[in-house]
Every structure is written in C-alpha cells, then in structure tokens.
Amino acid sequence: MAEAPVRVSAQPQDGDLVAIALRGNSDAFAILVERYDRAVYHLAYRTLHDVEEARDATQEAFFKAFRSLRTFKPGSKFSTWIFAIAYHACCDRLNRRKRFSGDELPDRADVSPGPEQQVIALDEATRLRAAIDALPEKYRTVVTLFHLQGRQYEEIATVLGLPMGTVKTHLFRAKEQLRRLLSGAEVTEL
Amino acid sequence: MTMDDRELERAILGLPLEEPPQGLRASILLATAYRPGPAFSVGELVALGSLGAVALWLGIMLVLGGGSLFVHTLQTIGSTLSRTLSNAGVLAWLAAGGATAIWLTLFSGWQPVAAVSHRSERSASR
Numbered sequence: 001m002a003e004a005p006v007r008v009s010a011q012p013q014d015g016d017l018v019a020i021a022l023r024g025n026s027d028a029f030a031i032l033v034e035r036y037d038r039a040v041y042h043l044a045y046r047t048l049h050d051v052e053e054a055r056d057a058t059q060e061a062f063f064k065a066f067r068s069l070r071t072f073k074p075g076s077k078f079s080t081w082i083f084a085i086a087y088h089a090c091c092d093r094l095n096r097r098k099r100f101s102g103d104e105l106p107d108r109a110d111v112s113p114g115p116e117q118q119v120i121a122l123d124e125a126t127r128l129r130a131a132i133d134a135l136p137e138k139y140r141t142v143v144t145l146f147h148l149q150g151r152q153y154e155e156i157a158t159v160l161g162l163p164m165g166t167v168k169t170h171l172f173r174a175k176e177q178l179r180r181l182l183s184g185a186e187v188t189e190l
Numbered sequence: 191m192t193m194d195d196r197e198l199e200r201a202i203l204g205l206p207l208e209e210p211p212q213g214l215r216a217s218i219l220l221a222t223a224y225r226p227g228p229a230f231s232v233g234e235l236v237a238l239g240s241l242g243a244v245a246l247w248l249g250i251m252l253v254l255g256g257g258s259l260f261v262h263t264l265q266t267i268g269s270t271l272s273r274t275l276s277n278a279g280v281l282a283w284l285a286a287g288g289a290t291a292i293w294l295t296l297f298s299g300w301q302p303v304a305a306v307s308h309r310s311e312r313s314a315s316r
Contacts, residue, residue, distance in 0.1 A: 021223075026223040026224055027223070029222060029223040030219055030223045030224065033215060033218050033219055033222065033223065034215065037210060037214060037215050037218060038207050038208075038210055039207060041207075041208060041210040041214060042207040042208040045208045046208070051211060054208075055210070055211050055214055058210070058214060058218070059214070059217060059218055059221060062218045062221070062222055063218075063221050063222055065222075066221075066222035066223070124201065125201075125204075125205055125206065128201050128202065128205060129205060132202075143202060146199075146202060146203075147202050147203060147205055150203065175195065175198055175199075178198060178202075179193060179198060182193065
C-alpha cells in the first residue's frame with residue numbers, strides 16, 4: 001500500500017513570516033505586504049473616502065508595523081494587528097481633517113444619491129457599497145471590518161478597541177439600516 | 191430589494207475589495223522591507239572619521255611646525271609601530287586575538303562577506 005504523501009504547507013503562516021522577518025529576512029515581510037496591502041487599502045479607503053489619503057494611511061500602517069514588528073505578540077493574528085494600526089492611522093487623519101477644516105465631521109458620508117433612475121440602474125454590489133457609504137461612520141467601519149474579517153467579532157472588537165457586545169450591536173444596527181437603505185425606506189439614526 | 195440577514199451578510203462578504211492605486215505595493219516595499227541601506231555603515235563612518243581626524247592633525251602640525259615637526263612625528267610613529275610589531279609577545283597576543291575572532295565567527299555563523307554580497311545582489315536585481 002502506498003504511503004499517504006506528507007502534506008507540507010507551501011504557504012507559511014503569518015506568524016512564521018513575522019518570526020522570519022525578525023531574523024532579518026526582508027522577503028518574509030514582503031510576503032505579508034503582498035497578502036494584506038489590498039485589504040488594508042480597502043479599510044483605509046472605506047474609512048477616509050480619499051484615494052491619496054488612503055494610500056498614505058496604508059503606507060503609514062505598513063511602515064509602523066515594520067518598525068514595531070518586535071512588539072507583535074506571537075500567537076495573535078497579523079491581520080488584526082495590521083488592521084488596528086491602519087484604523088488608528090485613519091482615525092488620526094480624520095481627526096486632523098476635523099481640526100483643519102474647523103467643522104464637525106459629517107456623521108454620514110456624502111451619499112451623492114443622484115437621480116433615482118441612476119440609482120436603480122446600479123448593480124447590486126454598487127448599490128450595497130453606496131448604502132454602506134451612507135451609514136454613520138461607526139457602523140460603516142464595523143461593516144467594513146466584517147467584510148474583511150468575517151464573523152470574527154473578537155478580532156473586529158480588538159481592531160476598534162470596543163467591547164465585543166458593542167461590535168455586535170453596531171453590526172446589528174448597521175444591517176438594519178442597510179436593509180432599509182436598500183429597500184429605499186427612510187433611515188433614522190439609532 | 192429586500193434581503194434577509196443571511197443574504198445581506200453574504201452580499202457584504204462577497205463585495206470586491208477596492209483596487210489599490212498603482213505602485214502602492216512597490217512604494218510600501220521600498221519604505222519597509224527593501225528600504226535601501228545607508229550609504230555608509232557605522233564601521234565605515236568610524237574609519238572615515240578617524241582618517242579625517244588624522245589628516246586634520248597632520249595638517250595642523252604641518253602649518254604650525256613646518257616640515258621638520260611633520261617628519262619628526264612620522265618618524266616617531268614609525269619607530270613606535272616597528273618596535274611594537276617586532277615584539278614577540280605582542281605578536282603572540284595579536285595572533286591569539288585573531289584566532290579567537292575567527293573561531294567565534296565560525297561558531298556564530300556570522301558571514302559578513304556573504305551577507306554583503308546577498309544585499310548587493312538583491313539591490314542589483316531590483
């Protein structure tokens with residue numbers, strides 16, 4: 001009887017890559033960048049709604065991660081760590097934006113609904129994205145992280161620095177508002 | 191469009207990620223993993239600084255004392271060096287120190303030449 005082939009993991013785990021990078025192998029960190037740059041950019045863009053700022057925040061997040069790689073706790077998730085760094089970089093930028101503009105940040109993103117016919121013509125993904133953009137910031141971020149991390153509420157809570165119960169409540173309310181927005185009903189702040 | 195909870199979650203999870211701007215990954219890598227090293231290492235800077243200091247010292251001596259002081263100083267340095275290096279005890283200590291350094295290098299697996307050439311190869315390939 002032929003022996004079952006030994007399965008060797010071709011894809012090194014994130015934690016292993018961090019350990020290898022800490023030993024001075026730059027290629028290991030490059031793999032982590034390749035794995036997460038798009039997701040981090042997505043989080044930054046959905047939070048900041050500005051291509052240039054999202055680009056800078058993404059770069060800043062990876063730069064900070066690279067410089068403080070030694071503080072990464074073995075056994076924790078790299079994705080959660082890098083998302084948390086990126087989220088804080090975005091918050092700093094939002095605060096700066098608020099300071100320089102002198103105005104309160106809008107609680108809602110600019111929806112720019114346009115003519116109704118145009119909205120109807122949008123495909124489902126575009127409509128959903130527009131609905132997410134129309135959510136208040138706290139809900140929008142939770143939905144974006146849910147999109148990136150799935151049902152890992154604890155990871156989302158870690159990134160946002162919120163209790164898990166709050167994350168679940170925000171997500172529940174966000175989904176309610178999304179449903180109303182997608183069905184065209186009037187949405188009131190909860 | 192009415193969706194139940196499961197459908198809505200599936201739709202959110204199925205959304206495509208934003209397309210990052212071109213060159214983002216390259217700029218991140220250039221700022222982090224593949225950041226070009228400094229033009230001079232610490233050792234090279236120390237060596238260059240020492241050489242500069244010696245040159246300055248010799249220059250000041252030339253200006254202050256003329257050629258004779260300069261020649262005299264060089265003679266003194268030369269004779270001290272030759273006296274030191276012709277001493278069997280000093281040479282034995284130097285040999286012992288060198289041998290220990292080589293042994294420690296083998297023991298720790300540190301290969302400065304290989305490391306430098308690896309870095310240069312990668313810089314060249316980029």
